[in-house]
Amino acid sequence: MMWKYGMLFLLLFASCQYERTIQPAFYYWKTQYQRREREQATLNKLDTKQLFVRIMDVDLDETGLKAIPVSPIVFKNKLPDSIDVVPVVYIVNNVLKQQSEQALTMLANRILSFTEAKVKQGGKNKFTELQIDCDWTQTTRETYFSLLKKIKALTSHKTIILSATLRLHQIKNRHSSGIPxxxxxxxxxxxxxxxxxxxxQNSILDEKEMAIYLKDFLPHYPLPVDIALPLFSWSVVFRDQQYVGISKHLDSQSLTDTNLFYRQGNTSLYHLKKELPKAGLRVNDVIRREEVNIETLFVASDFLSRYLPRKDLKVVFYHLDAALLNRFSDEQLQEIIDRF
Structure with a gap:
C-alpha cells in the first residue's frame, strides 16, 4: 500500500513539474497599423496581452554607408488599451558588416529613440520588452553582439527586457553562432x-528539420526561449527549376483553376499553362504551394513542448492578419496553446 501511495506522489510531482503558464501573443508585421474587427476578436478570445509590432527595418542607404530606418510603421489607429506593445526592429545583416564602435553607439541610440517615438504614436507611453530581429552570421556576430550590448546598456535603467530572435541553426550551432x-x-x-x-518540400514548417536542429540542443540552451509559430502560406515560383521568387498573386484557390494550371500528381507543384504577364509569370513556370495547416501546427506544438525546459513561456503567432486568421478558428489556436 505504501508503495502505491509513493508511486502516486511521484506521478503527481512529475505532472506538477511540467505544468506551464502560456502567454499567447501575435506578431504584427505590416507597414500600417489599423484595428480590424476580426483581428481584435481573436485577440480578445485568446486573452492576448501582447502584440509584437514591427517598428521598422534598419538597412543601408543608397551610399551603402549609413544605416537608416526603412518602411517604418504608420499608426492609423491607437493600439488597444488591453494590449502591451513589444516593439520589434529588424536589422538587415549587411548593416553590420562595416560599422565602427562609434557608429554602433550612434545606431543603438537612434534605434531606441526612434522606437520610443513610434510607440508613443501608437498610443503607448512605455514598453517593457524590446525585440531585435536579425539573422546574423559568423562574420557579423561580434558586431551584432556589440550593438545588442549597447542597446542593453541604454535600456537597463528603464527595466526593459531585451530579447532577440533565433533561427533553428543558431540553437544547434550555438558554439559557433554564439549566445546573444x-x-x-x-x-x-x-x-x-x-x-x-x-x-x-515545405520550407515553412517541417518536423524533421525541427528534430535535426532542436531535439538534442533546445533543452540545453542557456537563455529562456519563447516560441513563434507560423500561420502564413505562400506560393514559390520556379523557372527551369531555378528559384524566381514568391508570388503575391497566387493563392491556393487560384491554383485550382485547371484552365491555368495542371497539378503534378498529388504533389504541391503546379505547372502554368498560359502566360500571366501581370503576375510576371511565363508558360511552364512551376509554382510550389506551401501551406501550414492545423495538423502540422499541432505536431510542431507537441514536439516543442517535449523539449522546452521552461515552465512559463510566450507562444507568438506570425502574424495578426484577418486573411490568415480565417484559415484557423480561435478554438484551434487555443488548442495549439494548450498543447504546450
Whole structure:
C-alpha cells in the first residue's frame, strides 16, 4: 500500500513539474497599423496581452554607408488599451558588416529613440520588452553582439527586457553562432527549409528539420526561449527549376483553376499553362504551394513542448492578419496553446 501511495506522489510531482503558464501573443508585421474587427476578436478570445509590432527595418542607404530606418510603421489607429506593445526592429545583416564602435553607439541610440517615438504614436507611453530581429552570421556576430550590448546598456535603467530572435541553426550551432547578450530569445519555428531548392518540400514548417536542429540542443540552451509559430502560406515560383521568387498573386484557390494550371500528381507543384504577364509569370513556370495547416501546427506544438525546459513561456503567432486568421478558428489556436 505504501508503495502505491509513493508511486502516486511521484506521478503527481512529475505532472506538477511540467505544468506551464502560456502567454499567447501575435506578431504584427505590416507597414500600417489599423484595428480590424476580426483581428481584435481573436485577440480578445485568446486573452492576448501582447502584440509584437514591427517598428521598422534598419538597412543601408543608397551610399551603402549609413544605416537608416526603412518602411517604418504608420499608426492609423491607437493600439488597444488591453494590449502591451513589444516593439520589434529588424536589422538587415549587411548593416553590420562595416560599422565602427562609434557608429554602433550612434545606431543603438537612434534605434531606441526612434522606437520610443513610434510607440508613443501608437498610443503607448512605455514598453517593457524590446525585440531585435536579425539573422546574423559568423562574420557579423561580434558586431551584432556589440550593438545588442549597447542597446542593453541604454535600456537597463528603464527595466526593459531585451530579447532577440533565433533561427533553428543558431540553437544547434550555438558554439559557433554564439549566445546573444540579451535577457531572452524567441525561436522562430518557420522558414526552416531550403526555400530556393526545387522540389515538393515545405520550407515553412517541417518536423524533421525541427528534430535535426532542436531535439538534442533546445533543452540545453542557456537563455529562456519563447516560441513563434507560423500561420502564413505562400506560393514559390520556379523557372527551369531555378528559384524566381514568391508570388503575391497566387493563392491556393487560384491554383485550382485547371484552365491555368495542371497539378503534378498529388504533389504541391503546379505547372502554368498560359502566360500571366501581370503576375510576371511565363508558360511552364512551376509554382510550389506551401501551406501550414492545423495538423502540422499541432505536431510542431507537441514536439516543442517535449523539449522546452521552461515552465512559463510566450507562444507568438506570425502574424495578426484577418486573411490568415480565417484559415484557423480561435478554438484551434487555443488548442495549439494548450498543447504546450
Amino acid at each position: 547578450p540579451v535577457d531572452k530569445v524567441l525561436l522562430m519555428c518557420y522558414n526552416m527549409g531550403n526555400l530556393r531548392k526545387y522540389g515538393t
